Amino acid sequence: MKVCAVIVTYGDRFYLLKQVIDACLKEGIDKIIVVDNASAENSRRQLKEYEKQIDKLKVIYLNENTGSAGGYKRGLQEAYNCEECEYIWLLDDDNMPTKDSLKILKDFWNKYDLEDKEENLCLLSFRPDRVIYKEAIMTNNPNLVLGRKNSFLGFHIIDLPKKVIRVIKRKIGMQTFKENSKIRYGQVAVAPYGGMFFHKKLIGSIGYPKEEFFVYADDHEWSYRVTKKNGKIILVLDSVLEDIEKSEGFRYGNKLNYFQLLLNISKMRSYYSIRNRVFFEKCLLVQNDKIWSLNRFIFLKILAFYVRDKDNKKNYENILKAIEDGENLCFT
Known part of the structure; x- marks a missing residue:
């Protein structure tokens, strides 16, 4: 070989x-x-x-x-x-x-x-x-690394309680x-x-x-x-x-911690990660537009709650731009 x-x-x-x-x-x-x-x-x-x-x-x-x-x-x-x-x-x-x-x-x-x-x-x-x-x-859940169908940027309201528990366990060092x-x-x-x-x-x-x-x-x-x-x-x-070099601070596992995207990090990184993920989900994971739209709405409301200052607001606007571009992308 x-x-x-x-x-x-x-x-x-x-x-x-x-x-x-x-x-x-x-x-x-x-x-x-x-x-x-x-x-x-x-x-x-x-x-x-x-x-x-x-x-x-x-x-x-x-x-x-x-x-x-x-x-x-x-x-x-x-x-x-x-x-x-x-x-x-x-x-x-x-x-x-x-x-x-x-x-x-x-x-x-x-x-x-x-x-x-x-x-x-x-x-x-x-x-x-x-x-x-x-x-x-x-x-035995191959799709765990991908995200649930109809999720928005990896967020699905059904998974919210489980994700909260998983984050708490990670914080206190417990196995998830x-x-x-x-x-x-x-x-x-x-x-x-x-x-x-x-x-x-x-x-x-x-x-x-x-x-x-x-x-x-x-x-x-x-x-x-x-x-x-x-x-x-x-x-x-x-x-x-x-x-030998750890992943960027706003990443854990294979998923992005999108709330940390509101912090002062590279706008280019946050833009492409979100734009491309939105495009990927729209093309391959969305089976029900209404459920996807609901997850989108709730996610953005939660994200907006974390906007605290001018830098956060600029990054939030960058995220909204990335989402809009991702929804309108057309790759062959």
Whole structure:
């Protein structure tokens, strides 16, 4: 099984990227494709020097930042046409493979029985800070990582009591679900790019990420195509990736804490995360417009309650703009 790792990097993050590449080499990866998404001058200079030292490494240098959607699309195109490899392992530039993480994926792939699995199966390495993914397989609820049908930005009035209890448990350090040590894998509805492992034929089946998303929800939209066509995304707990840089403060698990979006954080991040999520929900999760509209109304009323000062108000207006744009988007 010849495997190509695809990694997207940006900014001044070579110190993270190098750790990931080194770990991939220790795991016996056959080829590494790095997409340099218009990284900082210092990082790009170091990467060019490092590329000369590693035969298995190929770097694609982009002159503008195309976001995660554009970066992974370009990397996937390169990997798809790489004759040296059959399989692809997607990694963020801070997802460091731990010992035997790749071997575990290969062994699981060979043992797992699924019809036409090269076109229909995606495995997912486990990232311990993405607790909700583990909860999904422990509770046998693949859609937990996706959200309930007709929810608005992940909010559904039916789930409100459960979410309050879950938040309280997290605050006081209690486990939000019962773990079963015998469960080592299970199905999830969507996946982040970081950790996805699949045969190249899957790309022929589901296509490439949509560049128009730029960042946020692009991985969910792309991976959900597997689920939508009755394929499977299987989280393998024993294949572990260490996130050597923790997620942004306004994220927990795989979901956004939207109330923290009212705080003084990047407007660009909040805009794209909300715009794209709204578009994703409208296209794929809304089955009843009235229920969706009710959840939308209640969510915005709750959010407005948290507006306290001028900065909050500006961020709130940015959120409303993102929602409006998401509702009116039209991607082919």
